[in-house]
Amino acid sequence: MSLLEVRDLVVGYGPHPVLHGVSFEVEEGELCVLLGLNGAGKTTTVSTIAGLLRPQSGQVLLDGASLGRRSPSARVRHGVSLCPEGRRVFPRLTVRQNLRLGAWSRRRSPRTVRQQLDLVYDYFPRLVEREDQLAGTLSGGEQQMLAVGRALMSRPRLMLIDEASLGLSPTLARTVWEVTSQIKADGTTVLMVEQNAGVLPFADRALIMEKGTLLHTAVGSAIHDVNLREAYLGA
Numbered sequence: 094m095s096l097l098e099v100r101d102l103v104v105g106y107g108p109h110p111v112l113h114g115v116s117f118e119v120e121e122g123e124l125c126v127l128l129g130l131n132g133a134g135k136t137t138t139v140s141t142i143a144g145l146l147r148p149q150s151g152q153v154l155l156d157g158a159s160l161g162r163r164s165p166s167a168r169v170r171h172g173v174s175l176c177p178e179g180r181r182v183f184p185r186l187t188v189r190q191n192l193r194l195g196a197w198s199r200r201r202s203p204r205t206v207r208q209q210l211d212l213v214y215d216y217f218p219r220l221v222e223r224e225d226q227l228a229g230t231l232s233g234g235e236q237q238m239l240a241v242g243r244a245l246m247s248r249p250r251l252m253l254i255d256e257a258s259l260g261l262s263p264t265l266a267r268t269v270w271e272v273t274s275q276i277k278a279d280g281t282t283v284l285m286v287e288q289n290a291g292v293l294p295f296a297d298r299a300l301i302m303e304k305g306t307l308l309h310t311a312v313g314s315a316i317h318d319v320n321l322r323e324a325y326l327g328a
């Protein structure tokens with residue numbers, strides 16, 4: 094059984110859907126990349142999985158059970174955590190305060206919070222140096238690290254990361270993907286939204302989205318097939 098199954102999602106912001114029946118699965122332990130151009134529907138897809146948008150029809154299943162109309166916070170307790178597009182850190186709180194807020198669902202277990210904090214600091218040593226700095230004064234790259242770190246603080250089973258590489262230098266984007274790969278290797282399943290095909294070498298599964306539908310799915314070695322790049326670049 095897949096950890097995540099998205100079944101026939103139809104989602105819109107008004108009467109007209111922008112997702113026209115999107116279905117895919119992500120296996121436990123995978124790093125899955127959802128690629129597509131501006132407006133393809135990537136953010137709409139992960140926002141629906143996180144419970145921020147209600148589908149007109151279709152379902153999101155975790156471990157084979159529908160999440161139904163569960164709220165975003167209930168989904169966090171079920172192990173689904175979103176690192177949103179545009180970082181959205183709390184600018185007037187420090188790095189440490191931002192991270193601790195990410196562990197709100199774990200607040201009754203200070204030991205878990207401490208462990209997750211240590212883990213995030215292992216992944217992003219830069220954040221240790223900046224622990225007491227206000228998040229709003231961090232560089233763009235540091236804010237992105239903080240956003241990924243904050244999403245990790247709830248100790249999710251499934252991390253949704255929406256365009257972490259946007260606005261980062263190629264080197265920094267690579268660093269974020271490498272850390273994401275490590276997060277996956279340490280046991281967290283990841284669904285990562287990207288526009289940059291440079292992420293493909295890190296993926297176990299790639300989904301290509303265009304105009305609210307899935308155009309192509311590739312698993313394993315098929316990801317490195319030139320046809321996939323053509324399908325994406327030609328989209």
Ligand SMILES: Nc1ncnc2c1ncn2[C@@H]1O[C@H](COP(=O)(O)OP(=O)(O)OP(=O)(O)O)[C@@H](O)[C@H]1O
Pocket residue numbers: 106111129130131132133134135136137138178288
């Ligand atoms: N709040 C909103 N109200 C109305 N339409 C929206 C809203 N958010 C997104 N849309 C529309 O839904 C479609 C899909 O948008 P979405 O943000 O999911 O795309 P995306 O693939 O994440 O694009 P990008 O790479 O630019 O972030 C677009 O046509 C967009 O204009």
Ligand SMILES: [Mg+2]
Pocket residue numbers: 135136137178256
């Ligand atoms: Mg988006």
